[in-house]
Amino acid sequence: MEYLVTIDEFHGPLDLLLYLIKEAKIDIDRINVSEITQQYLDYIRAMEDLNLEIASEYLVMAAYLIYIKSRMMLPKGNLDGEKIDYEENPEEHLKRRLKLYKLFKDIIPYFQEQEAERENFLTKIPSDLSDELKIETKDFLLQDVDIYDLLSAYNRVLKRFSLHKPLKTKIKPQTITIDERINELSELFRNRKRLTFMEIFTDNITKEFIVVTFMAILELTKHHYIRLRQDALFQDIFIEYIEEEMREAHG
Amino acid sequence: MDRTQLLAALEGLLYVAGDEGFTKEELANILEISSKEVEELVEAYIELCTDEVRGITVINTAGHYRMATKKEYIDLFRKVYTGNKKRLSTAALEVIAIVAYKQPITRAEIEDIRGTNSENVIRKLVAMSFIKEVGRLDTPGKPILYGTTNDFLDYFNLSSLDELPELADDVEKEVDEEKDLFDSMTKIKITE
Amino acid sequence: MDRTQLLAALEGLLYVAGDEGFTKEELANILEISSKEVEELVEAYIELCTDEVRGITVINTAGHYRMATKKEYIDLFRKVYTGNKKRLSTAALEVIAIVAYKQPITRAEIEDIRGTNSENVIRKLVAMSFIKEVGRLDTPGKPILYGTTNDFLDYFNLSSLDELPELADDVEKEVDEEKDLFDSMTKIKITE
Numbered sequence: 001m002e003y004l005v006t007i008d009e010f011h012g013p014l015d016l017l018l019y020l021i022k023e024a025k026i027d028i029d030r031i032n033v034s035e036i037t038q039q040y041l042d043y044i045r046a047m048e049d050l051n052l053e054i055a056s057e058y059l060v061m062a063a064y065l066i067y068i069k070s071r072m073m074l075p076k077g078n079l080d081g082e083k084i085d086y087e088e089n090p091e092e093h094l095k096r097r098l099k100l101y102k103l104f105k106d107i108i109p110y111f112q113e114q115e116a117e118r119e120n121f122l123t124k125i126p127s128d129l130s131d132e133l134k135i136e137t138k139d140f141l142l143q144d145v146d147i148y149d150l151l152s153a154y155n156r157v158l159k160r161f162s163l164h165k166p167l168k169t170k171i172k173p174q175t176i177t178i179d180e181r182i183n184e185l186s187e188l189f190r191n192r193k194r195l196t197f198m199e200i201f202t203d204n205i206t207k208e209f210i211v212v213t214f215m216a217i218l219e220l221t222k223h224h225y226i227r228l229r230q231d232a233l234f235q236d237i238f239i240e241y242i243e244e245e246m247r248e249a250h251g
Numbered sequence: 252m253d254r255t256q257l258l259a260a261l262e263g264l265l266y267v268a269g270d271e272g273f274t275k276e277e278l279a280n281i282l283e284i285s286s287k288e289v290e291e292l293v294e295a296y297i298e299l300c301t302d303e304v305r306g307i308t309v310i311n312t313a314g315h316y317r318m319a320t321k322k323e324y325i326d327l328f329r330k331v332y333t334g335n336k337k338r339l340s341t342a343a344l345e346v347i348a349i350v351a352y353k354q355p356i357t358r359a360e361i362e363d364i365r366g367t368n369s370e371n372v373i374r375k376l377v378a379m380s381f382i383k384e385v386g387r388l389d390t391p392g393k394p395i396l397y398g399t400t401n402d403f404l405d406y407f408n409l410s411s412l413d414e415l416p417e418l419a420d421d422v423e424k425e426v427d428e429e430k431d432l433f434d435s436m437t438k439i440k441i442t443e
Numbered sequence: 444m445d446r447t448q449l450l451a452a453l454e455g456l457l458y459v460a461g462d463e464g465f466t467k468e469e470l471a472n473i474l475e476i477s478s479k480e481v482e483e484l485v486e487a488y489i490e491l492c493t494d495e496v497r498g499i500t501v502i503n504t505a506g507h508y509r510m511a512t513k514k515e516y517i518d519l520f521r522k523v524y525t526g527n528k529k530r531l532s533t534a535a536l537e538v539i540a541i542v543a544y545k546q547p548i549t550r551a552e553i554e555d556i557r558g559t560n561s562e563n564v565i566r567k568l569v570a571m572s573f574i575k576e577v578g579r580l581d582t583p584g585k586p587i588l589y590g591t592t593n594d595f596l597d598y599f600n601l602s603s604l605d606e607l608p609e610l611a612d613d614v615e616k617e618v619d620e621e622k623d624l625f626d627s628m629t630k631i632k633i634t635e
Contacts, residue, residue, distance in 0.1 A: 011342045012367025057367055101364055103418050104348045110416060111344050111407060118408035121310050121319035122328055123270035124461035125559050126533055127512075129520050130567070145532060147599045151608045152380040152402055153533070154540035156270070160558055176468075180478055255496050263498030263516035264523075269461060271533055281522050303447050304491070306455030320455035327452050331473055332459060371618045378611040 013061035197237035272315030313404035355396035464509035547588035
C-alpha cells in the first residue's frame with residue numbers, strides 16, 4: 001500500500017484518521033484500531049524521517065492510539081480497574097469523536113454549494129437619496145451601531161470592490177464609425193442649433209474618437225447640414241445647424 | 252395604494268435598497284400592510300419577474316428581501332463583474348459549520364470537535380464578520396461564545412438558520428444524549 | 444441573444460450598475476450590439492417600464508443610462524429613514540470604516556473602494572466631526588486627506604485606533620507567514 005499525501009492537506013489528527021479510514025473503505029464503527037494505529041504511526045514516522053515539523057496534536061493522537069491499542073491487548077479490567085464500569089471505553093470514545101467530526105465534514109459540500117449559488121445573484125450598492133430627500137445632518141446620526149457593524153460595513157465594501165474593479169479594465173475602447181458619429185451629432189443638433197467645437201467632445205475622448213468626429217463634421221459640412229464659423233483666430237469654433245428649408249439655398 | 256401601486260412601490264423600494272434590502276417588517280411598515288401581505292406581494296413580484304423579458308428577481312437572505320440579477324444571465328454579467336473568486340478554505344468551512352449548528356460555542360469546544368487548534372481560523376472568520384462574539388461562558392477564564400452573523404446567512408444564501416439542513420440525526424441524537432459523558436471525558440483529558 | 448434576452452440582460456446590467464449606470468458604448472460592448480441598437484433597446488425597456496405595475500425606469504444623465512425609482516415612489520423613503528435611523532447610516536458606516544482602516548485617504552480613493560460617489564456622505568461626516576482633514580496629498584489639485592477624529596473613537600468606545608477589530612487580510616498575512624513552514628514540506632511517500 002502506498003499513498004502520497006502531505007500533512008498540510010489535513011486539518012488535524014481526526015482529519016488524518018478519517019482519511020485513513022476512508023482509504024481502508026471501512027465504517028467508523030468497524031474500524032480495527034490496531035490497524036489504523038499502525039497506518040497512523042507509519043504516516044507520522046515518514047514525516048519524522050523527512051525531518052518535517054509535526055504539530056504536537058498529531059503526536060498526542062499517536063500516543064492516544066497506542067494507549068487504546070495496548071489496552072486492547074491486555075485482559076479486560078486490568079488497566080483501569082474499577083473505573084471500567086462507568087467510564088466510556090476509549091476506543092468507543094474515539095469512534096464517537098470521529099463520527100461527530102465526520103458529521104461536520106460531510107456537511108461542507110452543502111456550504112460550498114450554497115456559497116456558489118449565492119454568487120449567481122448580483123446585487124447593487126444602495127442608492128444615496130440624501131439629496132433628493134434633503135436629509136438634515138442631525139438626522140444622519142448613527143444609532144445602535146458598534147465597532148462590529150463597522151467591520152461588517154468594511155467587509156461589504158471589500159466584497160463589492162472586487163465586484164466592480166474589473167469593470168474599467170474589461171471594457172475595450174469602443175470603435176465608432178463615422179456614420180454612427182454623424183447620427184450622434186445630428187441628434188445633438190436636434191436640441192441645440194449652435195454648439196462650440198469643444199462641446200462635441202464629451203467624455204472618454206480617444207484619438208480615434210477625435211478623428212472620427214472630425215471626419216463626421218467635415219461630412220456634415222460638405223452636405224450643408226452644418227456651417228462652421230470662427231470669429232477670430234484661436235477663438236471657439238461654432239458649429240451651426242442649417243435648417244432643412246435653408247439647405248436648398250446653399251445646395 | 253392598490254395592488255398595482257404596491258407592486259410598483261415594492262420594486263422602487265427594493266431598487267434603491269440594493270444589497271441592503273428590506274425585512275418583511277420594514278416593508279410592512281412602509282407600505283402600511285401586514286407582514287402576511289408583504290409576503291404575498293413579494294411572491295407576486297417574483298412571479299412577475301419570471302417573465303423571460305425580465306433580468307432581475309428578488310432573493311431572501313438573512314431575513315432581507317434583496318433585488319438581485321437573475322441566474323440565467325450570470326455569464327454575461329460576469330463579463331463585467333468578475334466577483335469575488337476567493338472561496339472559503341475547508342478549514343474555515345469546518346469551523347463555520349460547527350458554529351452554525353452548535354452556537355453559541357466556545358473556541359475550546361470547536362477545537363474539541365475538530366481535534367485541532369482553530370485559533371487562526373476563528374480569528375479570520377471574525378475578521379470576515381461571518382461569526383462574532385455573542386456572549387461569554389460563566390466559567391473560569393470567561394471564554395468567548397461565538398455565533399453566526401447576518402453576513403454569514405447572506406454569504407451562504409440562507410434566509411435564516413432554520414434553513415440549514417439537519418445533520419445526520421441519529422448520530423447527533425446519540426451525541427446529544429451522551430454529551431454529559433463526552434464533556435466529562437474531555438475535562439479529564441484537559442486535566443491529564 | 445434575441446430581443447427578449449437582450450431586454451432581460453439590459454435590466455440586469457442596469458440594476459447592478461445602480462447609480463453609476465452605463466454609457467451607450469459600454470452597453471454596446473457588453474451586449475455585443477451597435478450603439479444604435481442599444482438606443483433602441485433602452486427605448487423599448489423604458490416603454491416596458493411605463494406599465495403602472497413598474498416602480499423603476501431608466502433615465503439618461505450625463506451620457507449614462509441609469510436605472511432609477513419612479514418619482515412618485517421616492518417619497519416612501521422619507522418613511523424608511525424616519526422609521527429606522529440605522530438604515531440611513533449604511534453609507535456613513537461604509538465611509539467611516541474605510542477612513543478608519545485606510546487613513547489617511549482621499550475622497551477619490553474612498554469612492555474608488557466604495558464604487559460610488561461619496562461626496563455627500565463625506566461632507567456630512569466632516570460636519571458631524573467623525574472624520575476630518577488631516578493633510579493634503581502632494582499631487583495636482585492637492586486633494587484633502589481624511590482621517591478619523593477623537594469623536595469617532597468616543598462614539599465607538601475605542602481608546603485608540605489599535606483597538607479596531609483586525610481585518611481578514613491581516614490575519615491571512617500573519618497566518619501565511621506561519622504557513623511557510625508547512626509549504627516547504629514535500630510530498631511524502633508511505634510504503635508498507
